[in-house]
Amino acid sequence: MAVIDANDSNFEELLKSNDKVVVKYFAGWCGSCRLFKPKYKRLANDERFEGIAFLDIDAEESPNARALAGVNNLPFFAIFKDGKLVEGGPMSKEDAVVELIEKLK
Numbered sequence: 001m002a003v004i005d006a007n008d009s010n011f012e013e014l015l016k017s018n019d020k021v022v023v024k025y026f027a028g029w030c031g032s033c034r035l036f037k038p039k040y041k042r043l044a045n046d047e048r049f050e051g052i053a054f055l056d057i058d059a060e061e062s063p064n065a066r067a068l069a070g071v072n073n074l075p076f077f078a079i080f081k082d083g084k085l086v087e088g089g090p091m092s093k094e095d096a097v098v099e100l101i102e103k104l105k
Helices: 011-017 031-044 063-069 094-102
Strands: 004-006 020-026 053-058 076-081 084-090
Touching (some): 011 053, 011 063, 020 031, 020 063, 031 053, 031 094, 063 084, 076 094, 084 094
Parallel strands (some): 004 053, 020 053
């Protein structure tokens, strides 16, 4: 599945229309965020995570979506199930992100 660009205007609708969601919060100035982009795209296409929606949100341009997950550092990853935040945190290691996503299975 492709990574979906999300923002404050479509975030809540995307949470409602997908049972399982993982969100990467980033900023254009964040070097670690840019480095993680190809890894995130690869994870979104990984058959292990079929049925999970992968969203990408610019944290600086989407304060409401940022507040919903309690983003306090970047890159920040959060998982949502049935529209509710399950868990989230700042991380830049792929294995930590995979471990987080696997909690949605």
